[in-house]
Structure formats: C-alpha cells, structure tokens
Amino acid sequence: MPHHRSHRAHAAVLGSGIAGLAAAGALAPLCERITVFERDDPPAECGPRKGVPQGRHGHILLMDGENALAETFPGLVAELEARGSCRVNFGSELRWFHHGVWKVPYDSRLIVHMQSRPFLEAILRERLAGLGNVKFRYRTAAHELDVEGGRATAVRVREAEGPEETAAADLIVDATGRGSSLVRLLAAHGYPAPREERLALDIQYSSRLYRPRPGSQQPWKALLVAQTPPAKRRLGLVFPVEDGRWIVSLGGYLGEHPPANEEGFLDFARSLEQPDLLAALRDAEPLSEIQALRFPTARWTRFERLSRFPAGLLPVGDTVCSFDPVFGQGMSVAARGARLLAAHVDRDPRAGDPKPYLRALARVVAVPWLLTSSEDLRYAGVEGRRPFWLPWLQRYTHRVFRLTGASAPDYDRLLRVLHLLARPPLLFHPATLARAVGRTAR
Numbered sequence: 001m002p003h004h005r006s007h008r009a010h011a012a013v014l015g016s017g018i019a020g021l022a023a024a025g026a027l028a029p030l031c032e033r034i035t036v037f038e039r040d041d042p043p044a045e046c047g048p049r050k051g052v053p054q055g056r057h058g059h060i061l062l063m064d065g066e067n068a069l070a071e072t073f074p075g076l077v078a079e080l081e082a083r084g085s086c087r088v089n090f091g092s093e094l095r096w097f098h099h100g101v102w103k104v105p106y107d108s109r110l111i112v113h114m115q116s117r118p119f120l121e122a123i124l125r126e127r128l129a130g131l132g133n134v135k136f137r138y139r140t141a142a143h144e145l146d147v148e149g150g151r152a153t154a155v156r157v158r159e160a161e162g163p164e165e166t167a168a169a170d171l172i173v174d175a176t177g178r179g180s181s182l183v184r185l186l187a188a189h190g191y192p193a194p195r196e197e198r199l200a201l202d203i204q205y206s207s208r209l210y211r212p213r214p215g216s217q218q219p220w221k222a223l224l225v226a227q228t229p230p231a232k233r234r235l236g237l238v239f240p241v242e243d244g245r246w247i248v249s250l251g252g253y254l255g256e257h258p259p260a261n262e263e264g265f266l267d268f269a270r271s272l273e274q275p276d277l278l279a280a281l282r283d284a285e286p287l288s289e290i291q292a293l294r295f296p297t298a299r300w301t302r303f304e305r306l307s308r309f310p311a312g313l314l315p316v317g318d319t320v321c322s323f324d325p326v327f328g329q330g331m332s333v334a335a336r337g338a339r340l341l342a343a344h345v346d347r348d349p350r351a352g353d354p355k356p357y358l359r360a361l362a363r364v365v366a367v368p369w370l371l372t373s374s375e376d377l378r379y380a381g382v383e384g385r386r387p388f389w390l391p392w393l394q395r396y397t398h399r400v401f402r403l404t405g406a407s408a409p410d411y412d413r414l415l416r417v418l419h420l421l422a423r424p425p426l427l428f429h430p431a432t433l434a435r436a437v438g439r440t441a442r
C-alpha cells in the first residue's frame with residue numbers, strides 16, 4: 001500500500017481494542033490526523049482494563065492475524081520476541097487434544113507468538129504514540145453520530161462527566177467492540193436494521209495466571225484440551241505468556257461453566273477429557289485470582305447487506321462480528337479488517353461509498369464464521385441457522401480431525417485453514433479426501 005498523507009483526512013477511531021489500534025495503525029500513513037476515543041481510563045503499563053474484560057483470558061493470535069499486524073506495524077514480530085513473547089511452533093510445541101485424539105506432532109514452521117492480551121495492546125499503543133499523527137483521548141466515550149446528507153460527519157463524545165463535544169471527522173471508524181451501539185445509531189438516523197447471524201453458545205471462561213515451579217518440565221510449550229462436540233462441552237488451555245508465566249483458561253459451553261473458586265476450578269480441570277492440564281497445574285504456583293467471564297452469543301451483523309449505509313463510516317472488529325472465542329479468531333479478523341479498511345480509504349479517501357469495504361470484510365469474516373459455526377452447531381442446544389448441507393460437512397470434518405491425530409500432511413492442511421492462511425477447500429485435497437473417506441470404508 002502506498003504510504004502518503006496526501007488525503008489530509010481526519011479520522012476518528014472509536015475504541016482502542018485490537019481493532020481500533022490496528023485501524024489507527026493502518027490509516028496512519030493515509031490520514032493527516034487520527035484521534036482515538038477510548039471510554040476507559042489511560043491504561044496502566046500493560047495490565048488488564050475494564051473495557052476489555054476478555055483481556056484476562058487466554059488470547060491466541062493466529063498466523064494471519066500476526067501477518068496482518070506485522071504489515072501494519074513493521075518489525076512487530078521481532079519486537080514481540082525481544083520483549084518476552086513466547087515463540088511456539090504450532091505443530092510441534094502446542095499439544096492439542098481435539099475430537100478425541102492428540103494431534104500428531106510435526107514441524108509445522110508455523111511459529112505463533114504467545115503473550116497476554118494487555119501486553120500486545122501496550123506494544124501497539126506505544127507504536128501508535130510514536131507515529132506523531134495519532135492522538136489518544138481516554139475517559140472519552142462516543143455516544144452519538146451526526147449524519148448529514150447520507151454522510152457521517154461527526155461523533156458526539158463526552159470526556160468523563162464533562163460536557164458533550166462534537167468531534168468532526170472525515171472518517172469515523174467504529175471499533176467499540178461487542179457492545180457497539182452502531183445498529184441503534186443507524187436506526188436513529190432512519191437506516192434499516194441489518195440482519196444478524198447469532199449462535200446462542202452460553203459459554204463461560206474462568207482464567208488464572210500461574211508460574212511453573214522451578215525445574216518443572218512439560219513435554220509442550222502450550223497445551224489445549226479442546227471440547228469434543230456433541231458429547232463433551234468442556235475445554236482447557238495453558239498458554240505461555242511474557243515473564244515466564246502461564247495463563248490457564250477453562251471454558252464450557254451451554255451452561256457448563258467453570259467456577260471461579262479454587263476448588264471448583266480444579267474440579268473442572270479434573271473433569272477435562274485428558275489429565276494433562278490438571279497435572280501441569282500441580283507443577284505450578286497460582287499468581288492471580290480466578291476471573292470468570294460469560295459469553296452468551298456469537299454474533300455477525302450483516303452491515304454489507306444494507307441497501308444504504310452512511311458515507312465516511314467504517315465499522316471493524318467485534319462491532320461487525322464477535323466470534324465464538326474458543327477458536328481464537330477475533331483479533332486476527334480485526335487486524336485483517338483494518339488492512340482492508342485502509343486499502344479502501346487509499347482508493348476512496350473519504351469513504352464516499354463504504355459498501356465495497358463492507359462486502360470485502362464480509363468475505364473475510366465468512367470463512368472463520370463457517371469454521372466455528374459448523375463446530376458450534378454440533379451441539380443440538382446451540383440455536384442458530386442450520387443449512388441443509390451442514391450434517392454432511394460436519395461428518396466429513398470430524399473424519400479429517402480424527403486423521404490429524406496420525407497424518408502430518410492432513411494436520412498441516414488443517415492448520416493452514418485454521419490460521420486463515422488457506423481457504424477451507426484445502427481440507428478437500430485429494431489425498432485428505434481419499435484418507436478420510438477410505439478410513440470410513442475400512
């Protein structure tokens with residue numbers, strides 16, 4: 001993408017989660033000034049904050065997400081490593097139990113970086129602060145949009161308990177996340193309500209930081225004991241994060257919620273399908289309270305299907321689609337969305353028609369949405385739209401998942417799809433297809 005500021009546009013970015021930070025970074029070379037409005041207090045060094053309660057839970061950044069962030073923030077990966085992120089070879093160093101089998105270990109050459117979510121945010125914020133044309137305004141919540149003649153012209157904000165201000169902007173990026181008011185604000189200006197895809201998952205996460213005891217030796221760097229739908233609804237993970245710690249998250253679907261007290265947390269860990277996570281906890285010292293978070297519904301708002309949409313208004317991240325968190329896609333799709341948004345602004349500097357951007361974003365969202373919804377809908381109790389071909393797809397992917405316990409080439413294809421590096425048809429590669437179907441025939 002060309003790096004120039006010829007457009008002299010002023011952008012207002014609402015929200016400083018990963019989507020807001022990535023959007024500000026991607027727009028910085030294209031805009032004269034960017035103001036990021038954030039409802040939260042200025043964050044402490046790199047601790048969790050109120051507006052991002054999910055920041056206390058395990059957050060994996062998929063390869064495509066890392067690539068998208070590194071395109072926006074050159075040198076990011078080296079910086080993550082230098083400051084203490086953990087390099088994990090996804091194929092050989094992440095031990096993963098899935099659909100009743102342990103994945104076959106192999107050198108995947110997919111090196112992911114694991115760190116806490118606040119640590120990643122802090123590094124992106126520092127990068128933006130160093131750019132010169134990005135300004136942060138904390139304790140400043142956006143609560144209204146001005147739309148004139150089909151264009152979003154300003155955002156109304158209020159700092160702490162102060163008076164309302166009208167912040168005029170050429171571009172307004174809504175990155176306020178799951179709680180975004182965009183649908184309500186559009187309705188207030190006479191726009192139709194967008195359709196919504198919903199999956200009622202009723203998930204809870206409970207998480208805690210640990211430090212492995214000196215001398216503790218695990219045959220993995222990261223561990224994931226995943227749910228096996230439809231029978232089993234519980235999962236647990238151990239991800240290494242900066243400062244030699246682990247973040248341990250337990251999760252359960254459809255009301256099977258991990259408690260946030262010591263005894264309940266350990267009992268839940270004991271109830272997982274494999275004993276490895278509990279064994280690892282015996283070798284580690286807790287460093288924090290246990291924090292719980294409910295996640296009732298995954299939701300995709302189809303803004304791209306609206307016949308009319310205000311010029312200059314660009315939603316990104318969870319505002320558009322809040323995925324089932326278990327599959328770790330949200331930050332990656334947010335980062336990819338920010339790249340798309342900037343590419344659109346490069347072509348159409350005042351976003352006179354955001355529809356091509358919204359349609360391109362929907363095409364990006366569609367793949368991870370299909371991957372997770374087809375898994376979630378294995379649970380009969382999950383309400384959601386079930387296309388007629390779904391049972392067929394589910395039977396096939398279940399076979400592929402089982403194959404990945406023994407066949408490295410098939411596992412490699414699956415990883416490339418899950419990390420959003422390749423499209424799902426790769427799972428129908430002739431060799432995989434032959435093995436998946438042949439196995440059943442036998």
Ligand SMILES: Cc1cc2nc3c(=O)[nH]c(=O)nc-3n(C[C@H](O)[C@H](O)[C@H](O)COP(=O)(O)OP(=O)(O)OC[C@H]3O[C@@H](n4cnc5c(N)ncnc54)[C@H](O)[C@@H]3O)c2cc1C
Pocket residue numbers: 014015016017018019020037038039040050051052054057058059060061062140141142143175176177178179205293295316317318319322323325326327328329330331332334
């Ligand atoms: C339990 C859990 C686990 C997850 N695990 C993963 C994972 O492993 N990998 C992954 O990629 N994703 C994961 N996700 C999803 C991920 O957190 C989000 O998809 C990602 O952070 C992108 O979100 P966002 O930036 O759009 O919104 P958020 O991160 O929610 O940020 C929104 C920001 O907007 C601010 N804000 C809100 N309203 C206003 C307002 N009116 N005015 C100004 N500011 C406002 C908030 O304070 C916040 O800073 C998980 C989510 C949950 C719930």
